[in-house]
Amino acid sequence: MNRLRPVPVASLRTEAWANGAGTTTVIASGPHETNWQWRLSIADITQDCTFSAYPGTRRQIVALDAPLTLHFSDGRNVELLRLSGTHFDGADTPKASLPEGATRAFNVMLRGGAHGEVIARPLNGSMWLPVREQSCWFAHLLAGRADVRVDDGREALEPTDSIWIDALPGERVRIEGAGELVLVQLAITH
Structure with a gap:
């Protein structure tokens, strides 16, 4: 069995955020595409915006191109330098601000086990x-x-x-x- 499986570019799909504030390129999700326990994606963040809510989901994100600041409703602000990350409850909908312009964010979303x-x-x-x-x-x-x-x-x-x-x-x-x-x-x- 081949232990290395490249991800074909043709399998990637870009979709609008659930709240319509941006777009995400979904790399993979499983065990089912729609009823997933895990999902890997890269979000394009081109303007200050609010993240979509994903109740019952644990999220991790990493700023890829430029810094990103997340403003949470409890008053917390999390500043992410390029290639740094954080995790938060998917029910939270932080507002993202872009101190140095547009960036992308790598997302890992996890549910259940x-x-x-x-x-x-x-x-x-x-x-x-x-x-x-x-x-x-x-x-x-x-x-x-x-x-x-x-x-x-x-x-x-x-x-x-x-x-x-x-x-x-x-x-x-x-x-x-x-x-x-x-x-x-x-x-x-x-």
Whole structure:
């Protein structure tokens, strides 16, 4: 079985936000497209706006191109520098402001027994990913070039490429190259 599954560009779909204030490119959702427990997407934020409400959902976002400030109804303000992230309850609808102009935000939304963590970081050389039972990795290359390897399997990534890494415990996962990437580790428990 191939442990590396590139995400075809043709499978991506852009849709309007639930509240109509922006657009999002959905990368993947599962286990079903509409009745999902997890969803990965990239939102285009071109103006100050309010996020859509997703009750029963845990959200994580990372600012990709420029800083982003989230203003919550409880008075909290969360300032996200480029490639930094935060998490919040999907029922919250923070207002987003753009101190340096338009940006994109990588979104991980989780429901029910789904668990996940998003990390955005520079890639300079090699890095190893830990492999855990009942979990998988997702990688999205923002800039540069990278090679993803699982034992003998190898896939090259160019900017905007995404890939699923379905390694098993005991297998070694290595990413090497130079650039910037977003990594998501997902685990589903029933």
